Amino acid sequence: MGGADPVGAALPDALPPDALPSDALPSDALPSDAVATSALARCIAIPAERFAAEYWSARPLLTPAAESGADYSDLLDVAAIDELLSRRGLRTPFLRIAKQGKVIPAREFTRSGGVGAGVTDQVADDKVLGLVADGATLVLQALHRTWPPLVRFGSTLSTELGHPVQINCYLTPPQNQGFAPHYDTHDVFVLQIAGHKRWVVHQPVLTDPLPGQDWEQRRAAVTTRAAEPPLLDLMLQPGDALYLPRGFIHSATAQGETSIHLTVGVHPVTRHSLLKHLLAEAATDPKLRASLPLGGDLAAEARLADQLRETVHAFAAFAEEGRLPQVAGRLADELAGSTRPEPIEPMAQLAALAALTPSASFRLRAGLRARLERRPDAVLVKAIDTSLSLPLSAEAALKLVLSGEPVSAAALPGLDAEAALTLVRTLLTAAILVPERGA
CATH class of the missing domain: 2.60.120.650 (Cupin)
Incomplete structure (x- = not known):
């Protein structure tokens, strides 16, 4: 400038x-x-x-x-x-x-x-x-x-x-x-x-x-x-x-x-960005993968008008078929890759792992943009280029972790003491959780 x-x-x-x-x-x-x-x-x-x-x-x-x-x-x-x-x-x-x-x-x-x-x-x-x-x-x-x-x-x-x-x-x-x-x-x-x-x-x-x-x-x-x-x-x-x-x-x-x-x-996320992600999802729709008809000048405006009209109609129908989760996931991946979360201190993370107790307090790493995806047999935690597959039994605990509130292993719902400590160890090692300041 x-x-x-x-x-x-x-x-x-x-x-x-x-x-x-x-x-x-x-x-x-x-x-x-x-x-x-x-x-x-x-x-x-x-x-x-x-x-x-x-x-x-x-x-x-x-x-x-x-x-x-x-x-x-x-x-x-x-x-x-x-x-x-x-x-x-x-x-x-x-x-x-x-x-x-x-x-x-x-x-x-x-x-x-x-x-x-x-x-x-x-x-x-x-x-x-x-x-x-x-x-x-x-x-x-x-x-x-x-x-x-x-x-x-x-x-x-x-x-x-x-x-x-x-x-x-x-x-x-x-x-x-x-x-x-x-x-x-x-x-x-x-x-x-x-x-x-x-x-x-x-x-x-x-x-x-x-x-x-x-x-x-x-x-x-x-x-x-x-x-x-x-x-x-x-x-x-x-x-x-x-x-x-x-x-x-x-x-x-x-x-x-x-x-x-x-x-x-x-760097603003624009409506064009949403269209880009929706268009990427459109590759899954057979109607939008269909070839144009054979013969003639495909670029002739008189002939192209009908094809463009049908394509826009098919795209609109596709967009209304519950594509919000897929577009949200693609946008979340874009944002996670273009922003830097709170820096971590690797040695401090290792020290927290070594001294881990059920009452030790941790918090979600600021600016991480982590999210959950539920699968039939597991729940995924996605953050930047990390994807952790964890048992469905950890879902309630993970929702509490991703809420941003300070947590401890002893306070995690739905898990016994050993499973809660294991989950905290996993999240600390993946730099999703960090030690709570002053804890």
């Missing part, structure tokens, strides 16, 4: 509220203390219900630090960036570097890891220094996988929103941009950590673009739209947050000091 064209005139540190469209500014009071502890409440200063009804996937929302009191330095700061670049052994693609709209080849900022590290693309901190000094923008990618505070934040936010989340950090030297005006195929929350950055936002050229409909396919239309008067022209300062739905064209320029911001990308 970022811009490509230099900004000629210096801008004030913050634009006055009347420089923005009135519907881009929140007016509600801060949410309650209960809501304020959530990850989403760190990105917005209005109730989650209003955000969902008025802004989600519809229009931008600016949340000034003056209204929210936000400070994102606990999530990432300059010292953390230095540590990631110099002491964490980062490799591509966890770092990208761009300058004036062009991505710099990885070979220009990586080298061999040296003795004992048989890799050729480890980030070279000295090369990074030279590029940043020359005005390049750093993009630390997938921090929801690598930096502990953002692992926790990303996992919590994904659980609250119900959609997968990714987190990148953008570090831009003064008076520079990393990327040309463009749009994303996912929603974003921009969280300004340090410095000031000017954001220019334009209306979409394509509403709600899907992952395969990226901006480069519409480069000319994007360039034309970016030359028009903007929807928003604003300055983000530390603690400010900006929500942009997918499709909104944007560019950003650092001002008189180095700018650091987090881009929290939300």
